[in-house]
Amino acid sequence: METELCKAFPEFEVNPFPEEKDIVPGGKRKYIKPHSRNDPKLEALQTFLIDWINTTLKHEHIVVKSLKEDIYDGLVLHHLLEKLGSLTLEVEKIALTGKKQRLKLAIILQTVSQCLQLEESELKWDVDAIFNKDLLSTLHLLVAIAGHFQPELAVPPNVNVDVIDTECTSNGLKTADAVEYITKGRGPVEKCSKAEIFDELLTRAPEKMDAVKEVFLKFVNRHVGILGLNVKDIDSQFADGVILLLLIGQLQGCFLNLGHFFLNPGSLAEMVHNVNLAVDLLMDGGLLDVPINPEDLVNGDEKATLLVLYCLFSRYKTKGA
Template sequence: MEPDFLAAFSQPSTLTQVPHKNDIAQGEKKKFINPTSLKNPKLEELQMLLMDWINTTLKQEHVVVKSLEEDLFDGLVLHHLLEKLGSLKLDVEKIALTEKKQKHKLGVILEAVAQYLQLEEKLQKWSVDSIFQKDLLSTLYLLIAIAKHFQPDLPVPSNINVEVVIIERTSKGLRSENAVECITESRENLEDQSQTDAFDELFTHAPDKLDDVKKALLQFVNKHVGKLGLNVTDAESQFADGVFLLLLIGQLEGYFLNLREFFLNPSSAMEMLHNVNLAVALLTDGGVLDFPVNAEDIVNRDMKTTLKVLYCLYSKYKTREM
């Protein structure tokens, strides 16, 4: 019998990002917006805003977008948009008719976006395959990034959270996990980004001081996890599976985490994501985090996100007596 989430997705629907179990290869992991979140008024507002923005920008080109995922998947509209916004001249055909040519064109366009926005591949929340497969979540992330760079004054609705379903095909079959993902930042974070700006400034303009920050945070971490006979030497890799983060939270908050609630020795990306999602939920509920965190960024070893989370813990507990 199929899991409940697949049974729900198998019902007749016009939703374009509904997964089919046969679309997920062995060892592959895919993430989709749960259909129940698609009627979120704020999500619908975001889609309408982005469509109006594209249509207004490309009015002279007589482009009319009625569905983000349906109308942008082949790269044609994105090509027009980047030429208009950034005066980018891409060496690709205006019109690509075959699937092979469309995917090639889309790849060239997304590579140009990454270079123009100075985004590392591990920080991109979209891919050629996800956009071409008409995945709404990836398409939204891509458009928000483009808009934020080229038109930062666009009034993007704040604090849009959606429930996502993460599906992975393992040797034992399909596994799924639900998580809540923040697509856009909260208004508070948009208005007060002193901590975020400080880290951005550190990474961009003062990389020579980065090692000092790492050392200070690791000293703080080891001061507490050392009670468990543990030692962290690499913040980027050792927090990726969520185990050290959960144990650190337990030490700082003074409670014991039941081993049934997390994977002490995670053996897959899905189990690592479960751990980090749990840690983020605990920190959010405890009022420690003051900015949205995508758990996948930590699993993917994004140093900036990891250090920002550790700094939040440091800020709250740095004066705690040993």
Template sequence: MDPDFLNVFTLPVALDQVGAENNIAQGEKRKLIKPTSHNNPKLEELKLLLIDWINTTLKQEHIVVKSLEEDLFDGLVLHHLLAILTKDLLSTLHLLIAIAKHFQPNLAIPPNVRVETITIENTSRGLKTETAVEYITDIKENLEDQSTDDAFDELFSRAPDKLDAVKQVFLQFVNQHVGKLGLNVKDIESQFADGVILLLLIGQLEGYFLNLRDFFLTPASTTEMLHNVNLAVDLLTDGGLLNFSVNSEDIVKGDMKTTMRILYCLYSKYKAKET
């Protein structure tokens, strides 16, 4: 189905959010929280926590914030810094969380808060919309997840001499499973970029068959590679294996750290089953 056909039905709701005073100029893009996400209980919890934090911090100034969109827009709370956000709740939340983390690192910000966003672009052919899911707060669910990320940061920045050893562990793990399909992986950086090996590995480990019509077995373009990787990320997320945000383009570009983190998600679950 033509995506532009669906835009006819989704566009009016988005434009109501923008408002007549905020018409989008040609060539401009603007990302907004979709109306359906405003009812997200976790989002409401986050907004209430941030409002409480602001009011507690500014109590001596006799400033009371009731609405993040309205009360921060006039510049009274954060002066002119937030004036450029034009009551953009998404940007306001990102900024407030960054400030809160900096000045009060122990603030109990709820994890895994995400919203559906819609990006509207005024092109020469008319208005174009694109939807996505964006995390507002960290998606790490526990300290173990945090330590895993820190371990890979440490590995790449301070222990590069151990990197090859870790690669070999992952390669042995991968080949043990995709070898049953007659495949052999020698280079993590290049052979996972098109998403094919990753999809086949997930299928082998999770015990299901991937319909060849759902992905490109021999991708001929970056778009097809990205499709494969996006599918793999979706499968990992749906299976509860992925506990961090992934930019699929990083894998297509051969980003070693991102690829190894994804492999670790699979390795950490299935290594015990091999012994």
């Protein structure tokens, strides 16, 4: 099969699809063309999905670094479905052999099809493709799961790649060029995510950033001032999560149990714990509609910090004004 592929695409000196397994007789596969693998939109989608999975499963201590390498055995999908759909799957928690992993994956994918109410002809993935680390099939699967269980999630729109449709026929390899759409475009009535709106501000009016920070400072101090606090430096005073948690409590009118966070964090781990809790509260309250890495706030990332404050400001800017 490798020889046939090379003959079909002589412009490549090596197999253009080194990560793919051979196609069985009568089988079909879509391969992402090499130049599309480095497409910024495709890379952004992969980063988004990785952040989304890690945010969703952080309490399970699961960390995904590569969609190709970390999804195929069913472990992450198992935890993801249990978390998002409150499902109990009759499969082994950890399958050690390839045979058991494949069996587990088959049960998981069958459950996905049932939840999404998809016929076999509608599926853009199968057990073979996922188990063989087919990136295109894996992306289709994760996008479908995200769209079903969290339809409000701001998945990057308009992601498509150039592919080669390949079919192994009795007469040899049959190929055709095509464009594969992984995520849909955003319709005119759909809302942009807060992150997109804020990115637009950073891109179009970076000179206004100091003015934006000043507005956020006044907003924050109007609410935490009641607690005797005063924020002067946005870039540093939110890194430990304390003021952020107290601000959320004030804005949402709720009391945060002091036993649930560290009022005087003395280590990086305690700071991360605080920010994790804050991000959870924002996600649960529908204020934050994109995954965010809590460690970015702890490390003083300006964009992440301002995005969190923007989410709070856009919801509560008239509160107490």
